Amino acid sequence: MICVGVSGLTGMIGKNLINEYTRSPEFKKAFKLVAFTRRRSDTSFLERHGLEYRQIDYASSESFSGQLEDIDAFLHMAGLTKSVTPAGYYQVNVDGTARLLDALSRYGKKVEHFIFISSTSACGPAFSPDKPKTEEDPCNPVSHYGKSKLQAEELVRSCPFNWTIFRLPVVFGPYDYDILTMFRIIRSGMITMFSDPRDPYSYASAPDAGRFLLQALHDERLYRGIYVYCYDIPLSGRELIPMVRKALALPETYRYLKVPQWVVYPARFILVLKSRLTGRTTIVNPDKVVELAANYWVFSNSKLKKALGIGAIGNERAVVETVRWCREHQLL
Secondary structure, three states, X not given: OEEEEEEOOOOHHXXXXXXXXXXXXXXXXXXXXXXXXXXXXXXXXHHHOOOEEEEEOOOOHHHHOOOXXXXXXXXXXXXXXXXXXXXXXXXXXXXXXXXXXXXXXXXXXXXXXXXXXXXXXXXXOOOOOOOOEOOOOOOOOOOHHHHHHHHHHHHXXXXXXXXXXXXXXXXXXXXXXXXXXXXXXXXXXXXXXXXXXXXXXXXXXXXXXXXXXXXXXXXHHHOOEEEEOOOOXXXXXXXXXXXXXXXXXXXXXXXXXXXXXXXXHHHHHXXXXXXXHHOOOOOOOHHHHHHHHOOOEOEOOHHHHHHHOOOOOOOOOHHHHHHHHHHHOOOO
């Protein structure tokens, strides 16, 4: 049995990964998952599923002493997706990754594989909706979040272990309260966004992503490679909105207002001011606005499929299943 240390298991993708793990005898036989959490993290979900967890301080490599000696592989999913200031992204996503890698090199003597969960924000959008971006294309991150993930990737690529980097696109599913905000806007029937409803987005569901990551653990075919995991066929707003409204048993008619690009600058200024005054931020934050205003977040998963020798990657019911979960939990 391989002992796998995992950071970020208390997050949205992490919770879906736990669900996939606990319901699969195959995964439970192959792996022992050990969650590495911050000392202030809510561990109730881990406890309900009977997972071992070790509380450490990501600001100190020394806090990992005595915690990594039995770890064979490490899956690093933890990261900061929303920050009041740009510096926050670099402190968590870059410096935090550097300290983890340092701790693994000092105390993780059995570690053979380090898996880093990055984002398509690290490589930036494609230049055309008809030509999905590949791992070989030049990176052009447009946000501080994307830039921080790209810098963290560079650290991983120079680490002494076998490593794998997965860039994830828009991921949604159960426990996702950011997509819930979008669903509520769609439910209102008056949708205001920066993007054209015809613009496609690569995406994946969190349950599928969690299952894939478990399957990819310790897979030597993926060593020292960067791969995009996403569905084959992207989704546009024009497809998503009627899909969500139908799942909510609402009329498919709605109004869509495309916000002009110049509004990005005053909107970003207002959000920066609000964040600094309140000390809080949401999914609609200055950094995310920049990404929302960019076009063509479409990516190719051909490299991954070729490495694993697999066919199609997709789930036509991902949106409907997420809406159903929200309704079952009385969130919609």
